[in-house]
Amino acid sequence: MTLQTPRPNDLPLTGDLAAIVGDGHVITDPAERAFYSQDVYSAGTLADLVVRPGSVEELSKVVALATSRDYAVVPRGGGMSYTSGYTPVRERTLVVDTQRLDRIIDINDQDMTVTVECGVTWRALWEALSAKGLRTPFWGPLSGIRATIGGSLSQNSTFFGAGQHGPTPESVLALEVVLADGTLVATGSGGTKGAKPFFRHYGPDLTGLFLGDTGALGFKARITLRLMKVLAHQAWGSFAFDERDAMAKAMAAIAREGIASECFGFDPGLQKQRMKRQSLMTDLNALKNVAAAGSSLVKGLTEAAKIAVAGRRFMDDVLYSCHIVTEARLQIAADTAMDDIRAIVKAHGGREIENTIPKVTRADPFVPTNSMLGPEGERWVPVHGIVPLSQAAETWGKIDALFASYADRCQAQGVETGYLVTTISTNAFLIEPVFYWPDARLEIHDRSVESAYLSKLKVHAPNAAAAGLVAEMRDGLKKLFLEQGAAHFQIGKAYLYREGRKPETWALLDAIKKAVDPKGLINPGSLGF
Numbered sequence: 001m002t003l004q005t006p007r008p009n010d011l012p013l014t015g016d017l018a019a020i021v022g023d024g025h026v027i028t029d030p031a032e033r034a035f036y037s038q039d040v041y042s043a044g045t046l047a048d049l050v051v052r053p054g055s056v057e058e059l060s061k062v063v064a065l066a067t068s069r070d071y072a073v074v075p076r077g078g079g080m081s082y083t084s085g086y087t088p089v090r091e092r093t094l095v096v097d098t099q100r101l102d103r104i105i106d107i108n109d110q111d112m113t114v115t116v117e118c119g120v121t122w123r124a125l126w127e128a129l130s131a132k133g134l135r136t137p138f139w140g141p142l143s144g145i146r147a148t149i150g151g152s153l154s155q156n157s158t159f160f161g162a163g164q165h166g167p168t169p170e171s172v173l174a175l176e177v178v179l180a181d182g183t184l185v186a187t188g189s190g191g192t193k194g195a196k197p198f199f200r201h202y203g204p205d206l207t208g209l210f211l212g213d214t215g216a217l218g219f220k221a222r223i224t225l226r227l228m229k230v231l232a233h234q235a236w237g238s239f240a241f242d243e244r245d246a247m248a249k250a251m252a253a254i255a256r257e258g259i260a261s262e263c264f265g266f267d268p269g270l271q272k273q274r275m276k277r278q279s280l281m282t283d284l285n286a287l288k289n290v291a292a293a294g295s296s297l298v299k300g301l302t303e304a305a306k307i308a309v310a311g312r313r314f315m316d317d318v319l320y321s322c323h324i325v326t327e328a329r330l331q332i333a334a335d336t337a338m339d340d341i342r343a344i345v346k347a348h349g350g351r352e353i354e355n356t357i358p359k360v361t362r363a364d365p366f367v368p369t370n371s372m373l374g375p376e377g378e379r380w381v382p383v384h385g386i387v388p389l390s391q392a393a394e395t396w397g398k399i400d401a402l403f404a405s406y407a408d409r410c411q412a413q414g415v416e417t418g419y420l421v422t423t424i425s426t427n428a429f430l431i432e433p434v435f436y437w438p439d440a441r442l443e444i445h446d447r448s449v450e451s452a453y454l455s456k457l458k459v460h461a462p463n464a465a466a467a468g469l470v471a472e473m474r475d476g477l478k479k480l481f482l483e484q485g486a487a488h489f490q491i492g493k494a495y496l497y498r499e500g501r502k503p504e505t506w507a508l509l510d511a512i513k514k515a516v517d518p519k520g521l522i523n524p525g526s527l528g529f
């Protein structure tokens with residue numbers, strides 16, 4: 001990537017933007033623009049400018065000004081994605097950083113809604129709601145310390161709460177979206193003159209239209225999510241399996257029961273990476289959180305003590321493992337659900353092991369994003385596909401076969417693979433193959449990983465051969481997922497979304513894009529536009 005300085009004819013735009021957002025919030029420095037033009041996997045075309053609006057009104061004026069001068073505008077939230085969702089694909093592009101739009105506008109415990117600006121992080125929302133005994137049904141991805149609610153809604157995401165309540169979109173009630181000409185459009189009941197944004201379904205679902213669009217249709221500015229009361233009691237379970245298919249089938253059967261808040265698993269490859277990274281010391285650091293998270297002090301301390309006694313040896317002879325949380329208003333209900341899960345696991349040939357992993361994950365849900373690098377400083381990138389529950393074992397087997405065909409080349413280049421799998425609601429199974437390879441870090445890694453952790457990691461030289469092999473395998477996976485009829489979150493500019501659409505489906509989407517963004521200036525390339 002070459003660094004450019006702004007062309008003279010761009011300078012008036014810089015001044016006009018600064019008049020809207022203030023001098024300090026228009027970034028012209030080439031190195032800083034380079035940072036904002038890269039995601040966790042790769043770098044795009046260098047953005048001409050980066051703008052950081054501080055209010056929805058400023059956001060709307062910035063977008064209107066830029067598009068009136070034929071600049072493309074790209075939304076960027078926490079920057080925690082890896083599918084080129086916000087990386088520019090052309091010159092004359094502004095990256096709009098939404099992180100100053102970080103106000104929690106209204107927590108309404110009477111109507112059970114919360115309205116936020118798009119740049120609020122999941123961690124900030126979780127902290128504010130927990131203090132009131134409230135939560136959103138889906139309550140964040142593992143990257144929630146940095147990932148924003150606007151970013152997660154734009155590419156959809158899954159993890160905390162998704163086992164029962166589905167991914168991000170299913171917790172959303174209403175939006176206010178800035179379109180390409182700067183117009184602010186309200187959806188759901190918020191689109192009624194003088195009404196509150198308390199209900200999603202009033203006429204055609206305009207809220208849904210903008211969810212998962214990877215920022216191709218507009219800027220989500222304000223977002224209203226549904227609230228529920230925190231379920232105070234939890235049970236945790238971890239289970240080992242000797243075979244991939246047995247675990248996939250057991251997890252699918254658990255999902256069908258709709259009783260697991262989170263249900264996630266690792267293959268031997270990912271487990272190896274995790275065990276290298278997560279020592280008992282990290283578990284011990286988490287103990288204070290486990291102790292504090294207990295529904296009573298005694299329960300918290302008891303659970304923390306169990307982790308310390310169990311250590312890490314319980315994973316030594318485990319091949320595949322799955323980790324589950326159940327939660328309820330009463331402890332007996334959470335425990336009964338876990339008993340049902342134990343019965344399913346037993347019927348599929350699994351066995352129970354120490355439940356340290358789900359307990360620690362829940363006690364401190366939004367930890368620093370150190371896992372965006374491998375345990376020895378390698379680069380990391382996941383790919384994923386979402387398939388029907390009945391198809392999970394078959395698709396996973398096909399990916400394994402693809403990986404086996406690359407085994408020798410992977411070994412030669414030091415490329416390692418693993419899998420994270422998880423279930424979503426009662427109807428979907430997400431398979432996430434993950435790559436690790438020795439290669440130079442990007443600036444985004446240096447800024448996102450804790451410095452104490454970073455300083456212990458190996459520094460790798462640029463390694464085009466290994467990176468090329470990962471790119472080739474990633475392409476192979478995308479094709480395989482398309483053949484398998486898989487769905488994707490994080491479509492960005494990476495997955496074969498447009499290629500896979502039925503012509504009539506694409507034509508309708510294209511007409512919608514033209515209605516909201518006639519000049520094609522909102523996040524060009526995203527979704528395949």
Ligand SMILES: Cc1cc2nc3c(=O)[nH]c(=O)nc-3n(C[C@H](O)[C@H](O)[C@H](O)COP(=O)(O)OP(=O)(O)OC[C@H]3O[C@@H](n4cnc5c(N)ncnc54)[C@H](O)[C@@H]3O)c2cc1C
Pocket residue numbers: 040074075076077078079080081082084085086098118119140141142143146147148149150151152153154155156157158159214215216218219220221369370371372489490492523526
């Ligand atoms: C360590 C790590 C762990 C992760 N764990 C998970 C996980 O558990 N579950 C999961 O689903 N994902 C996970 N991810 C992936 C990613 O972090 C999430 O999907 C997250 O939701 C991205 O949010 P963000 O704010 O960083 O979005 P960004 O990366 O900034 O943007 C994502 C997309 O949304 C668009 N966008 C951003 N803000 C707006 C807006 N206001 N309006 C319109 N478009 C917008 C961007 O243009 C881009 O296309 C993980 C990533 C990392 C690095």
